[in-house]
Amino acid sequence: MAPTRPLDLVIFGGTGDLAMRKLLPALYHLHCDALLAPDARIVGVARDELDDAGYRALSSEHARRFLGRDFRSEDWESFSTRLVYAPVDALQADSFAALTRRLDERADGPRVFYLSTAPGLFSAICRNLDAAGLIGADSRVVLEKPLGHDLASSRRINDEVGRHFGEEQIYRIDHYLGKEPVQNLLALRFGNALIEPLWRREWVRDVQITVAEQVGVESRGDFYDRVGAMRDMVQNHLLQLLCIVAMEPPASINPDAVRDEKLKILRALRPFTPGDVAARSVRGQYRAGASAGQPVPGYVDEPGIARESATETFVALKAEIDTWRWAGVPFFLRTGKRMQEKVAEIVINFRAVPHSIFGVPASPLHANRMVIRMQPEETVDLHLLAKQPGDVMQLQPVRLNLDFAEAFRSRRLEAYERLLMDVMRGNLTLFVRRDEQEAAWRWVEPILAGWEQSGERPKPYTAGTWGPSASSALLSRDGLCWHEEI
Numbered sequence: 001m002a003p004t005r006p007l008d009l010v011i012f013g014g015t016g017d018l019a020m021r022k023l024l025p026a027l028y029h030l031h032c033d034a035l036l037a038p039d040a041r042i043v044g045v046a047r048d049e050l051d052d053a054g055y056r057a058l059s060s061e062h063a064r065r066f067l068g069r070d071f072r073s074e075d076w077e078s079f080s081t082r083l084v085y086a087p088v089d090a091l092q093a094d095s096f097a098a099l100t101r102r103l104d105e106r107a108d109g110p111r112v113f114y115l116s117t118a119p120g121l122f123s124a125i126c127r128n129l130d131a132a133g134l135i136g137a138d139s140r141v142v143l144e145k146p147l148g149h150d151l152a153s154s155r156r157i158n159d160e161v162g163r164h165f166g167e168e169q170i171y172r173i174d175h176y177l178g179k180e181p182v183q184n185l186l187a188l189r190f191g192n193a194l195i196e197p198l199w200r201r202e203w204v205r206d207v208q209i210t211v212a213e214q215v216g217v218e219s220r221g222d223f224y225d226r227v228g229a230m231r232d233m234v235q236n237h238l239l240q241l242l243c244i245v246a247m248e249p250p251a252s253i254n255p256d257a258v259r260d261e262k263l264k265i266l267r268a269l270r271p272f273t274p275g276d277v278a279a280r281s282v283r284g285q286y287r288a289g290a291s292a293g294q295p296v297p298g299y300v301d302e303p304g305i306a307r308e309s310a311t312e313t314f315v316a317l318k319a320e321i322d323t324w325r326w327a328g329v330p331f332f333l334r335t336g337k338r339m340q341e342k343v344a345e346i347v348i349n350f351r352a353v354p355h356s357i358f359g360v361p362a363s364p365l366h367a368n369r370m371v372i373r374m375q376p377e378e379t380v381d382l383h384l385l386a387k388q389p390g391d392v393m394q395l396q397p398v399r400l401n402l403d404f405a406e407a408f409r410s411r412r413l414e415a416y417e418r419l420l421m422d423v424m425r426g427n428l429t430l431f432v433r434r435d436e437q438e439a440a441w442r443w444v445e446p447i448l449a450g451w452e453q454s455g456e457r458p459k460p461y462t463a464g465t466w467g468p469s470a471s472s473a474l475l476s477r478d479g480l481c482w483h484e485e486i
């Protein structure tokens with residue numbers, strides 16, 4: 001890969017959790033791989049009155065923690081010379097003079113503004129950047145998720161950002177799209193002729209998309225309690241994964257060709273009626289339990305969480321896509337915190353053979369299954385039946401396993417590394433267009449509204465399990481079960 005052009009990457013919220021946990025470590029890795037132009041700079045922005053040395057010291061302290069064994073003092077030293085800082089209050093137009101002074105130090109290259117703050121600040125930041133004359137034709141802005149709290153607030157933010165940046169300058173980030181296995185799914189589907197004919201209702205019985213986390217809300221309780229799993233994970237990551245699984249082949253890998261196809265899927269998702277909410281959705285909240293063998297508190301006892309909180313930490317949904325390809329194929333989506341394992345996977349359950357010649361009835365339990373694992377390992381497993389060795393014709397399940405770490409020994413870019421490279425190179429393919437984002441909000445809103453109107457509390461589940469029992473019931477109504485229950 002060729003290095004980026006010289007540029008300034010300005011991180012609003014440069015002292016925050018996301019910057020320290022993900023963005024600076026990703027940029028450090030790109031630096032170590034010589035993927036950043038030698039004089040590309042990272043300009044941290046926040047209200048703290050730090051100087052460059054103070055920002056470098058703060059970043060270094062966090063980097064040791066978040067980079068772990070990848071932290072090498074010598075490499076960090078050379079990386080940190082790229083770090084500069086400008087104290088700016090996003091809400092105070094005159095404080096942008098400090099940023100102007102820093103950006104005036106460079107004459108060439110684009111400016112990338114990464115908005116890693118609460119979305120409530122996005123409009124003020126864009127307005128004040130514009131007023132300070134800091135936005136050029138080759139500037140870009142990166143918007144973190146979740147963008148808004150609902151369709152109306154996301155439209156408001158998009159309208160305001162859109163007054164200062166063209167749509168082709170706006171990079172709405174969804175870090176799941178930057179994960180290598182997600183891009184591999186595109187390669188698997190559209191680079192191999194044998195998959196496509198099977199990838200449809202005639203051969204697929206159901207699809208399951210699971211993003212399960214072992215962690216609780218960690219230090220983000222305050223944020224999470226206002227957001228919940230639907231807005232934090234489903235509206236963005238899970239729906240984007242669903243789009244990549246379900247979309248028609250785009251004509252090319254060109255950003256709009258891919259995004260047009262994803263949009264068609266979002267628009268074809270069958271809307272939830274008030275009656276569907278109880279039948280096709282489950283929301284849960286974890287109670288005290290154990291995680292990785294250690295006792296852990298319940299959600300409402302976590303720091304920053306209201307005692308009576310009705311925020312969901314688990315969601316399971318049955319989605320249906322009203323298209324010729326997918327009519328009648330349920331797509332089950334599930335995500336939760338404090339679940340039994342950390343796993344992100346897409347399971348394609350194929351139909352059973354129409355007739356068994358082996359004397360045992362054809363069973364869905366033995367039907368073929370493709371499991372695309374994104375976390376913790378990056379693998380694709382194809383579950384088949386094979387003959388057991390011996391003198392009788394007895395079939396046994398076997399797995400064809402593709403392990404990307406083994407197949408490709410070179411270091412793979414982490415999601416934020418890949419997406420930051422794309423922003424710096426100006427490639428929008430893996431970013432979410434405004435109409436996609438709004439279609440996703442339009443689909444989740446009736447579910448959120450249905451939960452609120454029901455007045456019911458989220459169903460409790462014990463930390464360290466696979467969620468409330470209602471989640472299994474959601475599938476058993478269709479005679480199915482979750483992948484780990486097979």
Ligand SMILES: NC(=O)C1=CN([C@@H]2O[C@H](COP(=O)(O)OP(=O)(O)OC[C@H]3O[C@@H](n4cnc5c(N)ncnc54)[C@H](OP(=O)(O)O)[C@@H]3O)[C@@H](O)[C@H]2O)C=CC1
Pocket residue numbers: 012013014015016017018019021045046047048088089090091115116117118119121144145146
């Ligand atoms: N943390 C994570 O893992 C993830 C976060 N996100 C999203 O990223 C964004 C940032 O999250 P996170 O880093 O966790 O949030 P934090 O609360 O940790 O950080 C917020 C940052 O914004 C700065 N800030 C706050 N107010 C102002 C202001 N008026 N002017 C300038 N800077 C300001 C803060 O510094 P100071 O107060 O000193 O000004 C701080 O640097 C959010 O939109 C979140 O939803 C998305 C995915 C994951």
Ligand SMILES: O=C1O[C@H](COP(=O)(O)O)[C@@H](O)[C@H](O)[C@H]1O
Pocket residue numbers: 213232233344375
């Ligand atoms: O966007 C988010 O994602 C993380 C999970 O990301 P992963 O790459 O570790 O699977 C989640 O913990 C967080 O709540 C959410 O905001």
